[in-house]
Amino acid sequence: DTAVSQTPKYLVTQMGNDKSIKCEQNLGHDTMYWYKQDSKKFLKIMFSYNNKELIINETVPNRFSPKSPDKAHLNLHINSLELGDSAVYFCASGPRGLGANVLTFGAGSRLTVL
């Protein structure tokens, strides 16, 4: 039973389109995250939600809009896709008060913008 699941795993689309990536965790964690991993493997935090409340919003274009309908889900919607959005997007979750605890990552969603 997958702990953090992301869909779709692969997504190929044209510039200018709008797309969404969904994430669900069944671990009962309060906090969920979106990370972007670029072609050089650099992993950068984008957003963090704690029990549906936005905690961290890094310098991300406002074309990216996270939505958390409940604490088990954190979806990522991207408007007007650009070539530079091509990357692997990882969803993660962690218990409240990350501190000594760890993040559990999904398998990633590879987005390719043509």
Next chain:
Amino acid sequence: AQSVTQLGSHVSVSEGALVLLRCNYSSSVPPYLFWYVQYPNQGLQLLLKYTTGATLVKGINGFEAEFKKSETSFHLTKPSAHMSDAAEYFCAVSEANNNNDMRFGAGTRLTVKP
């Protein structure tokens, strides 16, 4: 904000040789430090973590890391490399009093030669 720097984007060792992956951190408060591993086309998995207490921490697959406050380092080692260790390794830091934010280094790709 806290940050980590991984020295060397690519490390190559022979099978059976010592593995040393370097990580230095920056944090204004006591850090919690982590090493994650990413195998091809997979998400990140936790190798080990340091929070408090013993500065030498042991993780899975024979890896260990030592927290050295005076050097602000958390280098990852393994006495004898296996072919299966070939992967991307990420050092990460979170601050003990800021539990919703984890920052990753740029990653080090480990190659193991027969």
